[in-house]
Amino acid sequence: xxxxxxxxxxxxxxxxxxxxxxxxxxxxTNCMAxxxxxxxxxxxxxxxxxxxxxxxxxxxxxxxxxxxxPVKAVEIGSGDKKRKIGGExxxxxxxFTYFNPTAIxxxxxxxxxxxxxxxxxxxxxxLVYLYIGMKLTLDMVAIRCTSNDPAKFExxxxxxxxxxxxxxxxxxxxxxxxxxxxxxxxxxxxLIYAATKNNWKEMADLALMYKCPLVASSPxxxxxxxxxxxxxxxxxxxxxxxxPGTFWDSGISTTxxxxxxxxxxxxxxxxxxxxxxxxxxxxxxxxxxxxxxLVKEWNEAMLASVLVTxxxxxxxxxxxxxxxxLPLIFLRQNLYTDPRKPVAxxxxxxxxxxxxxxxxxxxxxxxxxxxxxxxxxxxQAKISCxxxxxxxxxxxxxxxxxxxxxxxxxxxxxxxxxxxxxxVKHRHLVVPGRxxxxxxxxxxxxxxxVSVGPxxxxxxxxxxxxxxxxxxx
Amino acid sequence: MAIKKKTETLPISLDxxxxxxxxxxxxxxxxxxxxDELEVSLTPGALMGAPRPRAQPITRPKPTSLIEAKLDIPxxxxxxxxxxxxxxxxRTEGGTRGKSVVIxxxxxxxxxxxxxxxxxxxVVAFDVFDWPKVPLAKAxxxxxxxxxxxxxxxxxxxxxKYKAEMINLHFLTIDPLIExxxxxxAVKVIENVLQAVDVPIAIGGCxxxxxxxxxxxxxxxxxxxxxxxxxxxxxxxxxxxxAKMVKDNxxxxxxxxxxxxxxxRELNRKLYDYLxxxxxxxxxxxxxxxxxxxxxxxxxxxxxxxxxxxxxxxNHPMSSGSTxxxxxxxxxxxxxxxxxxxxxxxxxxxxxTAQTLLLTGVDYFMMMHPAAANAIRGxxxxxxxxxxxxxxxxxxxxxx
Numbered sequence: 001x002x003x004x005x006x007x008x009x010x011x012x013x014x015x016x017x018x019x020x021x022x023x024x025x026x027x028x029t030n031c032m033a034x035x036x037x038x039x040x041x042x043x044x045x046x047x048x049x050x051x052x053x054x055x056x057x058x059x060x061x062x063x064x065x066x067x068x069x070p071v072k073a074v075e076i077g078s079g080d081k082k083r084k085i086g087g088e089x090x091x092x093x094x095x096f097t098y099f100n101p102t103a104i105x106x107x108x109x110x111x112x113x114x115x116x117x118x119x120x121x122x123x124x125x126x127l128v129y130l131y132i133g134m135k136l137t138l139d140m141v142a143i144r145c146t147s148n149d150p151a152k153f154e155x156x157x158x159x160x161x162x163x164x165x166x167x168x169x170x171x172x173x174x175x176x177x178x179x180x181x182x183x184x185x186x187x188x189x190x191l192i193y194a195a196t197k198n199n200w201k202e203m204a205d206l207a208l209m210y211k212c213p214l215v216a217s218s219p220x221x222x223x224x225x226x227x228x229x230x231x232x233x234x235x236x237x238x239x240x241x242x243x244p245g246t247f248w249d250s251g252i253s254t255t256x257x258x259x260x261x262x263x264x265x266x267x268x269x270x271x272x273x274x275x276x277x278x279x280x281x282x283x284x285x286x287x288x289x290x291x292x293x294l295v296k297e298w299n300e301a302m303l304a305s306v307l308v309t310x311x312x313x314x315x316x317x318x319x320x321x322x323x324x325x326l327p328l329i330f331l332r333q334n335l336y337t338d339p340r341k342p343v344a345x346x347x348x349x350x351x352x353x354x355x356x357x358x359x360x361x362x363x364x365x366x367x368x369x370x371x372x373x374x375x376x377x378x379x380q381a382k383i384s385c386x387x388x389x390x391x392x393x394x395x396x397x398x399x400x401x402x403x404x405x406x407x408x409x410x411x412x413x414x415x416x417x418x419x420x421x422x423x424v425k426h427r428h429l430v431v432p433g434r435x436x437x438x439x440x441x442x443x444x445x446x447x448x449x450v451s452v453g454p455x456x457x458x459x460x461x462x463x464x465x466x467x468x469x470x471x472x473x
Numbered sequence: 474m475a476i477k478k479k480t481e482t483l484p485i486s487l488d489x490x491x492x493x494x495x496x497x498x499x500x501x502x503x504x505x506x507x508x509d510e511l512e513v514s515l516t517p518g519a520l521m522g523a524p525r526p527r528a529q530p531i532t533r534p535k536p537t538s539l540i541e542a543k544l545d546i547p548x549x550x551x552x553x554x555x556x557x558x559x560x561x562x563x564r565t566e567g568g569t570r571g572k573s574v575v576i577x578x579x580x581x582x583x584x585x586x587x588x589x590x591x592x593x594x595x596v597v598a599f600d601v602f603d604w605p606k607v608p609l610a611k612a613x614x615x616x617x618x619x620x621x622x623x624x625x626x627x628x629x630x631x632x633x634k635y636k637a638e639m640i641n642l643h644f645l646t647i648d649p650l651i652e653x654x655x656x657x658x659a660v661k662v663i664e665n666v667l668q669a670v671d672v673p674i675a676i677g678g679c680x681x682x683x684x685x686x687x688x689x690x691x692x693x694x695x696x697x698x699x700x701x702x703x704x705x706x707x708x709x710x711x712x713x714x715x716a717k718m719v720k721d722n723x724x725x726x727x728x729x730x731x732x733x734x735x736x737x738r739e740l741n742r743k744l745y746d747y748l749x750x751x752x753x754x755x756x757x758x759x760x761x762x763x764x765x766x767x768x769x770x771x772x773x774x775x776x777x778x779x780x781x782x783x784x785x786x787x788n789h790p791m792s793s794g795s796t797x798x799x800x801x802x803x804x805x806x807x808x809x810x811x812x813x814x815x816x817x818x819x820x821x822x823x824x825x826t827a828q829t830l831l832l833t834g835v836d837y838f839m840m841m842h843p844a845a846a847n848a849i850r851g852x853x854x855x856x857x858x859x860x861x862x863x864x865x866x867x868x869x870x871x872x873x
Binding site: 092093094109111127131144145146148171172173193194197200201219220222223224225226227228229230231234235236245246247248249250251252253254256257260261264265268269271273274281283284286287288294298301302305306309310316318322323324326327328330331333334335337339343367369370373395396398399401402403404437455456458 | 535536537539540541542543544546547584585586587608648650651680707709731732758760762763764765766767768770771774775778800802803806811812813814815817818821822824825828829832848852854855856857858860863865866868869870871872873
């Protein structure tokens with residue numbers, strides 16, 4: 001099968017294999033529209049019911065091969081709590097989009113106190129940050145065997161499994177220890193870490209017995225890593241994750257190289273032996289030198305951020321500090337956002353809560369992130385007001401003021417076009433603090449009384465309480 | 474498992490596809506299966522429940538030892554190369570700096586060290602403002618609060634205490650809406666800063682295209698030969714006058730555009746009429762982590778990859794105002810205990826914003842917090858390390 005990169009696949013190539021009957025069973029008006037959705041990965045092949053006819057198996061297989069990602073999707077966990085990793089089509093996000101955000105696991109060890117384990121698992125369960133209408137969270141718990149005692153490992157695995165229904169990773173290089181862990185929680189379908197050149201056969205047998213995904217690990221030796229992946233596949237292990245080793249300090253250069261090479265081979269060269277999700281362990285930043293734990297947390301966050309940027313699909317961290325995890329979960333969200341989606345929202349007047357003709361009017365730009373940040377602040381504070389969204393060609397307030405996309409003239413035009421004057425009786429406009437320098441000019445151009453609002457929209461509730469005095473001039 | 478008319482997960486539910494692919498095996502093993510039977514077997518639960526009617530797989534021996542495989546390292550294959558740009562001039566080079574620095578020169582994507590190490594280290598420069606009232610986050614301000622009134626002292630602090638490789642001197646007082654300070658006043662400030670430190674200097678304006686040009690011109694003439702980095706020339710400035718001012722006085726310019734690859738090309742193209750290529754650094758705008766970093770990242774990544782593929786209008790070193798990270802409220806805001814201390818959260822925010830763009834190939838960073846600048850210098854050193862092997866950390870079994 002010719003490997004057509006996702007970014008180059010055209011709807012025509014898909015269309016020619018579809019029934020071309022325009023039966024509409026998939027919900028699209030015709031087969032061409034369905035083909036376009038398939039190419040954008042917005043529809044699944046099995047939505048085409050005629051293709052499910054066993055007589056169509058060959059055609060179905062052809063299409064599947066055309067549409068399947070060069071990096072296999074691997075599921076960790078069971079039931080509705082399972083988490084998919086990999087399933088990626090491109091190396092650079094602008095070529096298409098990334099699909100399955102890097103899964104973040106926090107570690108516990110089988111020698112930690114019960115209390116410590118509980119605190120750490122609770123963090124994975126409960127950490128959440130609201131960001132433009134989305135919940136940023138952690139994904140998994142990794143249980144490490146530091147005791148080398150199968151019974152302790154089993155007990156730790158059991159305990160964690162009771163504390164969380166998030167997917168789990170079992171980490172032990174001794175197959176006898178791993179077996180005990182799997183006996184306890186194998187039904188949760190944990191990710192097994194790891195098969196190495198020394199233990200691969202025993203680990204592969206365990207992975208097959210418990211139907212679990214398996215990590216192939218070969219630090220600093222990509223030839224052996226490829227050998228392992230090829231061998232495991234021949235051994236009938238299908239759900240494989242690759243670990244080329246993670247290094248900090250001067251080793252970061254090797255880590256970036258290895259992850260980049262693996263992803264490049266899988267996607268640009270179609271090397272099927274390497275077409276699997278990648279694992280990183282930023283917690284290596286905790287090893288070695290005696291430093292302040294804060295420094296280690298800082299380093300781990302930097303290393304983890306490098307891994308998110310450079311193609312890791314799952315990674316294991318040790319830090320449980322919000323200040324170091326927050327930028328990381330932001331970065332992951334940012335890079336896995338679909339770049340095909342528009343940057344700007346529609347300009348015009350948006351109403352929040354129960355507005356009347358004396359409700360305050362705020363102003364912002366139509367950059368999606370700016371708009372959603374302001375909107376979510378207003379909604380969370382349960383404020384009734386109007387928001388005049390000015391077309392700044394999708395730039396934030398600060399950039400739009402500097403780039404002269406948000407000017408007295410563009411604002412005056414927005415006031416006029418939106419017929420804001422018909423919606424409210426007063427003539428008061430609250431402009432963002434970051435547009436303060438324009439306030440005089442805006443007042444002149446619009447004829448409205450302009451007040452300078454807070455620098456950040458999180459200050460809107462306080463601002464309204466202290467400054468907003470509705471009057472009709 | 475069930476065949477559903479609509480699947481909620483994208484891109485494709487592989488378990489379903491795998492189940493369907495099994496029919497192929499069934500056919501191969503010569504088992505008749507009718508459409509009716511198929512429907513029955515696909516009712517929810519049926520396929521997973523009772524002993525699964527597995528097709529007899531074609532028996533093949535399982536491997537007993539590792540199958541040898543070799544991974545061929547992808548070879549370098551790029552038509553383009555980033556131009557090298559020299560910043561600052563020493564006495565022998567016509568200026569007064571202690572040393573000059575060169576950025577750019579890459580011929581492979583950022584940190585594809587398996588193909589080629591970057592020829593020059595990216596530079597981390599510190600921001601200095603000429604206006605003591607510049608709004609700064611508390612975490613930043615505490616490092617400079619006693620020098621805010623004097624840009625020369627501020628620059629000295631950055632160089633002597635925090636080992637700044639360059640200084641970005643931003644002229645805010647010239648803004649007609651702030652103090653409308655005169656070009657000659659700005660010249661005095663730059664002269665003081667040039668006296669106080671001997672690293673190369675970049676100068677920034679207030680964003681008013683006319684005023685910036687007037688001030689840049691006065692400074693450029695007064696500091697002829699210093700190879701200042703003029704930050705910046707924009708599409709709405711008088712391009713001819715701006716470019717000539719840079720060239721005639723032997724300086725370098727940042728071509729600044731707002732997150733748009735085509736506009737970046739357009740500005741460079743216009744500058745080529747007057748300015749040699751090795752006098753242009755490009756800045757396509759840096760947005761903060763969480764507030765548009767993804768756009769900034771992708772525009773830079775696209776520019777660099779296009780340049781390496783041979784686009785001759787984009788093959789310039791890239792600059793990033795990573796200080797913009799502080800526009801993210803999470804960098805400075807008081808938050809619940811869970812996210813404290815903000816004294817660390819803020820500089821880490823700036824660090825990760827800069828680091829993410831470093832990985833697209835940024836050559837010149839404007840930064841503010843000493844810890845963030847230090848961290849970026851550290852990761853640059855590590856990324857450019859020639860060490861090929863490192864000790865493997867047995868993280869599975871380490872006790873922390």
